[in-house]
Amino acid sequence: MTLQTIGNALLIVVLIGWIGFRQLTWRPVSIARMWRVPAIMAIVGVVLLVQATDATHLTALDFAVLLVEIAVSLGIGAWMGAIAVFRPLSGPREDPDAILHSSSVESRTGWWGLALWVLVIVIRIGIDVIAARAGSHLATSTGIIVLLVAANRAARTAVFAYRLDRMPAVAA
Known part of the structure; x- marks a missing residue:
């Protein structure tokens, strides 16, 4: 087991928890x-x-794997945004930082959101194993993991913004 593999595993555990x-x-x-x-x-x-990739050794397979993983991550992130539940903000008693967020609603995706997050991880691991066996050097990079989480969160945020724009105003 390499140091990068241990680092990737630790990163995955921290991201799953967070x-x-x-x-x-x-x-x-x-x-x-x-x-x-x-x-x-x-x-x-x-x-x-x-930092970790030599651009001269990247192949079409590396780019294809990256595009597939980003598409999956964006799709599941949008799905997470679509299943999110909104409610009027409970107030500062439950979240002392609520005033700093300048929001009138709060949200969560619940257990279905967690299940979708686990699905992202499972698909990522599956694609990583298949791509590595096929010769992809990019698939095992820690940078890819971070980019996929960024894509997932960006798609979720875009769907949130779209849904909130269409939501009737909620009194603060």
């Missing part, structure tokens, strides 16, 4: 704030890819 917790708890919705995480993760993912 996003899993967020799927199950009511969180104030602030679209501007929600865009920050995918933006930062995308930058980190690209930097990790550039």
